[in-house]
Amino acid sequence: AQSVTQLGSHVSVSEGALVLLRCNYSSSVPPYLFWYVQYPNQGLQLLLKYTTGATLVKGINGFEAEFKKSETSFHLTKPSAHMSDAAEYFCAVTNNFNKFYFGSGTKLNVKP
Amino acid sequence: GAGVSQSPRYKVAKRGQDVALRCDPISGHVSLFWYQQALGQGPEFLTYFQNEAQLDKSGLPSDRFFAERPEGSVSTLKIQRTQQEDSAVYLCASSLGQGGTYEQYFGPGTRLTVT
Numbered sequence: 001a002q003s004v005t006q007l008g009s010h011v012s013v014s015e016g017a018l019v020l021l022r023c024n025y026s027s028s029v030p031p032y033l034f035w036y037v038q039y040p041n042q043g044l045q046l047l048l049k050y051t052t053g054a055t056l057v058k059g060i061n062g063f064e065a066e067f068k069k070s071e072t073s074f075h076l077t078k079p080s081a082h083m084s085d086a087a088e089y090f091c092a093v094t095n096n097f098n099k100f101y102f103g104s105g106t107k108l109n110v111k112p
Numbered sequence: 113g114a115g116v117s118q119s120p121r122y123k124v125a126k127r128g129q130d131v132a133l134r135c136d137p138i139s140g141h142v143s144l145f146w147y148q149q150a151l152g153q154g155p156e157f158l159t160y161f162q163n164e165a166q167l168d169k170s171g172l173p174s175d176r177f178f179a180e181r182p183e184g185s186v187s188t189l190k191i192q193r194t195q196q197e198d199s200a201v202y203l204c205a206s207s208l209g210q211g212g213t214y215e216q217y218f219g220p221g222t223r224l225t226v227t
Contacts, residue, residue, distance in 0.1 A: 004154075032212055043116065043203070043218035044155070051212030090154050097210050098168050100145070102154035 002027045004091050006103035014111045019078040021106045023065075023091030026072065033074040034092040034100075035065055044090065050074065061085070086110045114138065116219035118204050124225045125194045133189045133222045137206030144187050145216065146179055147203040155203055161187060162210060194226045 007022040025031055032051045036044040048059025055067040061084075065076045074091060091103040117136045125131050137144050143162055147155035148171075157171040163184035172179070176195075181187040191198055201223050205216040 006154075009152075036218075041220065043220050044205075044216075045218070046215050049212070049215075092154075097212065097214075098160045099157050099170070100155075100216075101157065102147075104152070104154045 002031065002093050002095065002101045004093050004101050004103035006089075006091055006106050008106055009104065010107045010109065012109040012111060013081045015083055016080050019063075019076070019081045019085065019108065021076040021089050021091075021108065023074045023076065023103060024072050025074065025091070025093045027093055027095060029095045031093045031095055032097070033065075033067060034094075035059065035063070035074075035076050036090045036092060036102075038088045038090065038105075040087075047076070047089075081108075081110045083110050083112065116204055116206050116217050118202075118219040118222050120222060121220065122223050122225075124227060127194060127196060127226055129194050130190065130192045131194055131224065133191075133202050133224070135187045135189070135204030135206075135219060137185065137187070137204070138208075138217055139185075141206035141208050141217075142184075143207040143210050143214070143216075144181055145205040145207075146187070146189050147205070148173075149201040149203055149221070151200070158189070158202075191224075194224075196226050199224055199226045 034049045035047040050067045058064045094100045146158040149155045160168040161181045176192045178190045201221040203221045205218045207214040
């Protein structure tokens, strides 16, 4: 069985500050990992994904995440927050691309 | 180009009524997924289609839930005898193929409220 834990349902940062959203997963087989962003009244949009290869992956809007197998983590970071980054972020895991498991989400608030 | 569309966007049903939720995936997309997103939670997998074949329905919560994709394009999620715990946003996603190369594109969801 697989599962995803996102620590912190709400994170608040100042504009220009580092963004760190945490994601830990459990999986009995090598996982494939994803981060999605959801703006109000919109569908989820893929930010980035780890499937194979380099463990540091870069996504859209300046976000990146690092797959750390020893820590079973896939934390999302952005060096400098922008007001437009305010949204809800979801981490997801799959091992077969048929069935995806999502975390409960982290709402990011960016203060001016 | 057009993305994934879902209809209706909002549905209010009285407990015990049947509902049908429609998903129009991106044209040519082989894979189609349904998720249920309760308030304050992340999406929970319901079922997966590859073309018209329903390859995984392990997430359907009860036999009141039924999904179909008869011609490998449009899909319908049907909920019979709705209960209050069925209130949620139902998300549909499609992808061009199966595997890590392919991105899931999500629709805006249908918000179902059972009164």
